[in-house]
Amino acid sequence: MRIRHLEMMLEDCAGFSNPDAKSEQYATPAVVAARFLHEADHMGDIRGMRVIDLGCGTGILACGAALLGAGEVIGIDWDEAALAVARENAAALGVTVTFIEADISVPGANIPPADTVIMNPPFGAQRAHADRPFIDAGLASADVVWGIFNSGSRPFLESYVRRRAVIDTVIEATFPIRRTFAHHTRDIVSIPVDFIRLVRNGEEYV
Secondary structure, eight states, rough: OOHHHHHHTTOOOOSSSSSTTTTTTTOOHHHHHHHHHHHHHHHHBBBBBBEETOTTOOOOOOHHHHHTTTTTTEEEEHHHHHHHHHHHHHHHHOOOOEEEEEEETTOOOOOOSSSEEOOOOOOSSSSSSTTHHHHHHHHHOOOOEEEEEEEHHHHHHHHHHTTTTTEEEEEEEEEEEEESSSOOOSSSEEEEEEEEEEEETTTTTO
């Protein structure tokens, strides 16, 4: 599937009906989701794979992975209202995705094993280090983790995942955020982000 075709299909996905600012529930734009997923697929990490979308929200990444031919897709989020929308989005697109309600920030959260984890974690604008539980859960689940991170996050990530994983791909992109919360003063703000691929080295998981 061409990237533009995927983007057009994902544009029909509904977003959050009542987004939570503290959890940074920003909708991932279709243009970002499509490029992110195509980059992961180009590396052989989507098609035919068991893919988990951590913090899936309303499911745009999970649905996109299914559209690209993932063998199995699981979306995990703590917000049941968002998951209800995600199920509707999957049904509208005609894809099969299993959505699970779980809070990955809780120690001992049962995250299934996967071939690939994809995620758009919180950037930490509201709560410092909010992305760390996502990184930890992703590396505990899969050998390959793709994430959307604030531009310039590579030094932090290299330090944080040291002895657990290596960064082998960093792709620069732009993430347009539409006015969502009361503290937003502009209709749309584009922020630089990096698509980062982490590859687990297995030292802490053998």
